[in-house]
Amino acid sequence: MTTPQLEISGLIKRFGGLTALNSVDLSIGQGELVGLIGPNGSGKTTLLNIVSGYYPADGGTIRHSGTSVLGKAPHQLARQGIGRSFQITKLFKRLTVLENMLVAGLSDGTTSRAAATERAMGLLADLRLERLAHERAASLSGGQGKLLEFARVMMLEPEIILLDEPFGGVHPELKRFMHERIAAWNAAGVTIILISHDMGSIFELCARVVTLSYGDIICDGTPDETRNDPAVLDAYLGEQHG
């Protein structure tokens, strides 16, 4: 059996008296596309923030291809192949779209500017942004901003990408295009963890769906299994009152 791409075991996170993650175990293999769902406050973004190095953990381990992730800074993990996006995009607004890409492309300190630019233009073309390469990121629409964040993450040539609510506030046509890109990257071998409230997208894209509720994994299965799991239904109904 091969080592999983990402192996989380016994992960604990507390904020004061509140337990955000209650000994979470999760193993994700290379090339998987996993949906991570759960009601508000269930710990999804907390989990993502720990895996990407933004929060320290209070217990447990996380291994990426066998090496420990905990204790490493976000930039180290980014260079080590764990890329992420943010729920609210964190674009460099006063830099151009291309410069946004180059930050990621040059952060390893060795790639030449010419090589990084070429790669960036290719990715921008993939995401239909090449026309805007020399515009300031501030001038992008919300949806274009989401695409730029995708493109920046891909500049890292990541092994895993963690996408936090990529479809929030995106119109349906663009969402379709994003689905296509996510599926294509996954098909090219990138492991993807997708957090979303958009069940339609999750069930369509992901073969495996993990449900968190109050810091516990309450379901880990196919979309069908998840849909029919009474615990998942309870978790959502308890919060949303139908």
Place this chain on the structure above:
Amino acid sequence: MSLLAIFEQALNGMIVSSFYALAALGLAIIFGVLRVVNFAHGEFYMLGGYAYFMALSALGLPPVLGLVVAAAALAIFGALVEWLLIRPVYDGRADRPEEYSIMITFALSILLLNLANSLFGPWPRRPEPLFRGRIEIGELIVSGDRLAAAGVAVILITALLLGLRYTWTGRAVRAVSQNREAAEIFGISVTRVGMLAFAVGAALAGLAGALMGPVFNVVPPMGVIPVIKAYVIVVLGGLGSIPGAIIGAIILGQVESFATILIPDPSRALAYKDAYGLVLLIAILLLRPQGLFGTQDRRA
């Protein structure tokens, strides 16, 4: 050190604390409501000193009315500054609001300092104090002007705290400090409260300047040192926290009062007097950025 000397230092510390607290409270209210650190606060304090001096020397008013004039003049000035310069910070007109607020108030402080130099000249002025003479408490002798000024400061602080607690306006100020959005939903005009907070903050600085003017002279750079103390205090107490500012003032007054007598070489001790607070400021910001009494704020 004799017991008397200890008492004397402690009392000196308390007197100094009351002025510091007055200036620091203004800073705390402005920060609480607007999330702006007013880097021109020291110059507001200085202008208060001059307003008091002018009221007494040019208008011939009695000292008590001089205080009223200083407070009113600075309140109007503060409201104007808020309207002209500070409003872009929160109405979306400034591109990078925090950077803008820091630079604009810092630039304002330099402008006001130079303006005072041009208008009033660099010479020190000494307006009439509230009260002359000395007061003896047992063997302790305190000069009356200081004690009277401290007494007025304590009364003003008490009035302010009661006002914040029991008047509608005071509650609106506290509401906006705690949660801007919620306050807006409940029909509080954030713009109006912002202007009010700036006016009140400026008036408090002005009053502190007016009270201190007769004790330490009125001169253009008179606000530079006290404002740094006010920063130390609000950082000590947690930026924007009003009880924190008062406790911070008490701590700083005592630290300065006692630290001075710990260095044997007297001229050096005097030269370093103003550095203790700064060291305290750095230590607090590095170790506990939310202040001793402030609430946890991840992004300092």
Place this chain on the structure above:
Amino acid sequence: MTPQRARTLALGVLLAGFAVLPLLLGDYWIYTLTIGFYYAILAASWALLVGYVGRISFAQAAMAGLGGYASALGVQHLGLPPVLGLGLAVLVSGALGLAIGWLTLRLHGAYLGLTTIAFAEILRITATAEYGLTEGSRGLQVAPLLTGGSRTEYYYLLLGVTAGCLVLMGLLLRSRLGLFFQSIREDEDGAASLGVNVTLWKMVAFAISSAFAGLAGGLYGHFVQLITPSMMSLQEMGIVLAMAVIGGFHNVLFAALGGVALQVLLEALRELGEWRLVAFGLVTLLVLRLMPNGIFGAAVATIAARMRRNGGDE
């Protein structure tokens, strides 16, 4: 004309202009401009930190003073030649900058501003209090950089160093480091998520900016031959801020030009006395409020827009 060529041409004209000025001016103005170069380096070094990295500091003038004292004392007590004294100034200011950068990593905005004010004031107070070493507020005599150097010689020396500093800053900011700095200014978490070592570059930026300030202060001391703690004061910091803001603090060259231009104006308007500083303050407020990119920034943007409209190649 392409924007690229226009820029090269403008820079060439600018440098040539400064090179011929001493032939046209008397000693007094040559002296004034030389002091202007000190402010140019200082304003540019501040712009490098505040405009590019988005880290506010009010310790820039204090760092210049520290450099001034380090160089002067190095020459006086360690017997260093003034050139090595300047090297010491760069090292000492750079090292303290690195330390402050490290200590203030978690601080932002007004908190950072306050902390840097505290460091600046502690430096000034120490320079005043340690009169055994620094002569306190009476001021410290400093050895000249050029023995028997004329005003014109100092002018060209400082012009050369200023141009050199600006070229160095320009190269730095055009390298990938410049991109990292700006990404940190825009969004620290975003920059880290793309592999930028935010912690390291924030410290390095503070160190580099302070080192330039230290060099400027060292040069100033060896040129004027007298330094006092007042060069570390917050009022002096206010002047540097005004210069950078008026020139345009999002561009090191504009900030530097602001430094020279305002120093010259301050001298030219001497008969206005203190009022020129008032006018200076008012202009700073107006520029901050209405022209966030400074006067030179706004001017260049207008020219660029006109060139584009008149059938440029874009």
